[in-house]
Amino acid sequence: MSRGRARLQPPPPGTRTTTLAAVLVLVLLAVVALPLRCDAASAGGEEEEEQQPLDYREALEKSLLYFEAQRSGRLxxxxxxxxxxxxxxxxGLQQGVDLVGGYYDAGDHVKFGLPMAFTVTMLSWGAIDFAADIAAAGEWRHALEAIKWGTDYFVKAHTHPFVYWAEVGDxxxxxxxxxxxxxxTTSRQAYRVDRDNPGSDLAGETAAALAAASIxxxxxDPHYSHLLLHHAQQLFEFGDTxxxxxxxxxxxxxxxxxxxxGYHDELLWAALWLHRATGKEEYLRYAVDNADSFGGVGWAITEFSWDVKYAGLQVLAAKISHTHSGKDLISWHS
Incomplete structure (x- = not known):
């Protein structure tokens, strides 16, 4: 969403949606609805003038095309x-690091790490769960390119196990x-999080994005998948430590x-994505052991966004429950 001026106070959850994340809704809806063809009919059963069926393939194509328009760097x-x-x-030149690439946030030229990472997590989730539908629409290569444009940048921005560059531009x-x-001609100052200036939410969301993309x-590309997973595991350790x-x-x-x-939802989110990517029980145990104290258990969540991940957590946990008995999960939690 294009923003003409800065807000003086941060808004409560649910009042902001980045343009990239908003387009993700269209991408996922388009993917889910690919097999559908909608024809108009009158409520009384009488046929009205025939309308063209909705073209969800075109919607998916244009949604992915949007990400190409938002690219930063050498095209x-x-x-x-x-x-x-x-x-x-x-x-990144002022700071002596290569931060070329990634996505601009909206109509401006700032690269904000948190919503960008959430965007890539959601693109990857869609590609994992609806791969056949995306391929049938002829958009699989474009979906991979959209994801990789983000993950290439995240790897660049992770210049040390405990350093991550969070933002470029002001x-x-x-x-x-x-x-x-x-x-x-505006400032391209870059800002980072590190051991002395932590950012568990950003590190957790980026770890989730890289873990999902590794799948x-x-x-x-097994080698690239391994690279993404390596950075995801380091970023999770950074955010949690x-x-x-x-x-x-x-x-x-x-x-x-x-x-x-806060950052607790991102740490849980990252742990479950790392569990899905690696199959390691330690990540699932982390989520189970911290679920109560970190929040989200039994909550009626009304938002899923770049800021609030609890609804996504509940969906991932529900999927995991199909492969683990309730007895096992309860025993870990007790």
């Missing part, structure tokens, strides 16, 4: 949005300037993507 020859060009090629100065990303690439919310460490993000729900 490939396969770029389909031809009016875009290379941009942000000096990102929303306050960026939103005063209306220009193409290819022509931007997507497991067959087509040095706990704290990233917006307490990075003041600049508070007016845009403050972690209102």
């Amino acid at each position: 490939p020859y396969s770029q389909r949005v031809t009016w875009r060009g290379h941009s942000g090629l000096t990102d 929303g306050d100065t960026d939103h005063y300037c209306w220009q193409r990303p290819e022509d931007m 997507v690439f497991r067959r087509s 040095y706990r704290g919310s990233y917006d307490s460490s990075i003041e600049e993000v508070r007016s845009y993507y403050a972690s209102v729900s």
Whole structure:
């Protein structure tokens, strides 16, 4: 969602939706509905003028095309949005790191790590659960490219086991300037979380994104899948060992993507995705042992977003329950 100016106070959960995450809803709905064809009929059973069936394949195609329009960095020859060009090629230069790539958040040119990671987690989840439908629509390669554009950037941003670059650009100065990303002249200051300035929510969500993506690439590119999983495990350890919310460490993000729900949901979210990616019981045990104290158990959740992950947690846990007996889960919890 394009934002013309910074908000003075962080909003409560549910009041903000990044444009990338909003498009994900369209992507997933399009995938789920691919087999469907909707024809119009009158309520009384009488046939009205025939309407064209809804084309969910086209909806999926255009939803994935959106991500190409949001790309930052050096664009490939396969770029389909031809009016875009290379941009942000000096990102990270001031700090001596390579932070070129990733996705712009919306109509601005800031790269916010938390909503970007959630976006890739959801793209990967859709690719895992609806792979056959995406392939049948002819969009499998584009889906993989959308995911990899994000994960390549996350690997770059993870420059040390306990260092992750959370943001590039400054929303306050960026939103005063209306220009193409290819022509931007605003600050490309980068901000990081580390042991002294923790960001468990950001580290947890990025770990979840990389773990989910590792499943997507497991067959087509085992080496890349292993790389993503390696970074996911390190980021989870980082987030769990040095706990704290990233917006307490990075003041600049508070007016845009403050972690209102805290970081506990992201740690649980990451643990369950790591369990799904590795099959290791230690990650499932972590989620079970911390479920009560971290929250979400038995809650009637009304939001699932870049900030609040409890609803997604409940879905993943429900899927796991089909492969583990209730007795086993109860015994771990007791």
